[in-house]
Amino acid sequence: MSGDVILEAVNVVKHFGANGGWLSNKRPVQAVDGVSVQIRQGETFAIVGESGCGKSTLARVLMRLLEPTEGSVKFDGTDVSHAQGNDLKSLRGDMQFVFQDPFSSLNPRMSVGRLVGEPLEVHAPDLTPQERRTRVAALLRKVGLRAEHADHYPHEFSGGQRQRIGIARALAAEPRLIIGDEPVSALDVSVQAQVINLLADLRRDLGLTLVVIAHDLGVIRHMSDRVAVMYLGRFVEVGDAEDVLSRPRHPYTQALMAAIPMMDGTDREKAPELLGELPNPSDPPSGCRFHTRCPYARPLCQTESPALTGEAHQTACHFWEEIAGAPVPAPTRKSETAEARFALYRAATTGGTVIHNNNSPTAED
Ligand SMILES: Nc1ncnc2c1ncn2[C@@H]1O[C@H](COP(=O)(O)OP(=O)(O)OP(=O)(O)O)[C@@H](O)[C@H]1O
Numbered sequence: 376m377s378g379d380v381i382l383e384a385v386n387v388v389k390h391f392g393a394n395g396g397w398l399s400n401k402r403p404v405q406a407v408d409g410v411s412v413q414i415r416q417g418e419t420f421a422i423v424g425e426s427g428c429g430k431s432t433l434a435r436v437l438m439r440l441l442e443p444t445e446g447s448v449k450f451d452g453t454d455v456s457h458a459q460g461n462d463l464k465s466l467r468g469d470m471q472f473v474f475q476d477p478f479s480s481l482n483p484r485m486s487v488g489r490l491v492g493e494p495l496e497v498h499a500p501d502l503t504p505q506e507r508r509t510r511v512a513a514l515l516r517k518v519g520l521r522a523e524h525a526d527h528y529p530h531e532f533s534g535g536q537r538q539r540i541g542i543a544r545a546l547a548a549e550p551r552l553i554i555g556d557e558p559v560s561a562l563d564v565s566v567q568a569q570v571i572n573l574l575a576d577l578r579r580d581l582g583l584t585l586v587v588i589a590h591d592l593g594v595i596r597h598m599s600d601r602v603a604v605m606y607l608g609r610f611v612e613v614g615d616a617e618d619v620l621s622r623p624r625h626p627y628t629q630a631l632m633a634a635i636p637m638m639d640g641t642d643r644e645k646a647p648e649l650l651g652e653l654p655n656p657s658d659p660p661s662g663c664r665f666h667t668r669c670p671y672a673r674p675l676c677q678t679e680s681p682a683l684t685g686e687a688h689q690t691a692c693h694f695w696e697e698i699a700g701a702p703v704p705a706p707t708r709k710s711e712t713a714e715a716r717f718a719l720y721r722a723a724t725t726g727g728t729v730i731h732n733n734n735s736p737t738a739e740d
């Protein structure tokens with residue numbers, strides 16, 4: 376199913392507000408901070424993580440809708456970040472985006488026929504108007520709509536139907552890869568599965584490569600070949616969906632898994648609770664960015680950023696192997712901050728005293 380690498384990112388960094396100017400005293404937002412990934416021809420690759428972790432920014436850099444601050448992106452061997460002229464135009468056709476919000480991503484003044492036909496004017500300029508209409512009708516049928524829908528306007532359709540129009544428009548350019556940025560999160564739960572199934576069918580029938588972004592694992596668990604879990608601008612775990620979802624190694628993935636309903640009898644008791652909120656990406660924690668919320672964090676995690684290591688199943692955690700067999704540490708009270716835990720460790724290793732203050736232990740320096 377999966378074959379050659381079609382899209383490759385090497386150490387992609389995207390910081391917003393990094394170029395100084397009169398706002399330069401503000402710290403840049405480290406939206407994406409060193410992501411490398413290889414996406415294979417024909418696979419469905421999912422990127423999952425909490426709101427604000429950098430998923431959309433990464434997707435936009437991959438598609439050259441944003442310039443990376445550092446790093447490079449290659450599509451089928453062509454350098455995306457430096458493509459110009461015809462190369463860029465052909466890349467624009469090869470990679471298409473399906474947006475989260477089917478309400479704002481379609482121009483309300485354009486008929487469905489024009490919306491779906493517009494990319495054909497650019498990518499298949501030699502078609503006669505009649506040929507274009509025929510092509511639009513075929514595209515509409517392909518996404519489960521009818522040819523006569525071409526004469527209607529977006530407001531006449533339901534959310535799920537509008538997302539189908541968005542998908543037909545993306546298909547018009549005959550792309551080889553589609554990135555769906557939360558393609559179903561604006562839809563009713565009842566139609567989410569239909570749109571997910573449509574994307575999965577299209578991938579299979581047209582031999583597309585699919586990159587799907589979601590903020591929960593529930594949406595993607597049945598459709599993905601591989602999954603990347605993203606936290607504060609970095610990938611913390613990447614691997615075959617089956618491996619990552621049934622044997623998550625990173626404490627963050629384990630916590631995300633704990634947040635979705637278990638239908639397969641997985642033991643929920645073993646999953647750690649996610650402490651606190653996502654830190655500010657302008658001022659991310661030192662070392663492992665997850666250490667402030669990790670129930671297993673140790674002093675090393677505070678100072679040293681773990682690399683993503685492993686072959687097929689990669690994890691960025693200093694202690695994942697130990698964690699795998701260990702019980703979840705008891706102290707998951709929200710009041711016990713990571714700072715307090717480090718204070719305990721520090722006290723234990725330096726022989727300092729530990730003061731218990733409002734039930735929250737702190738170390739005396
Ligand atoms: N154009 C921009 N200028 C400044 N900051 C930005 C810009 N776009 C995104 N950001 C910031 O970068 C970080 C990552 O945003 P991004 O939209 O990539 O996250 P996301 O994972 O897609 O979130 P969501 O699940 O909510 O869509 C956020 O802190 C966001 O506020």
Ligand SMILES: [Mg+2]
Nearest residue numbers: 430431432556
């Ligand atoms: Mg987003």
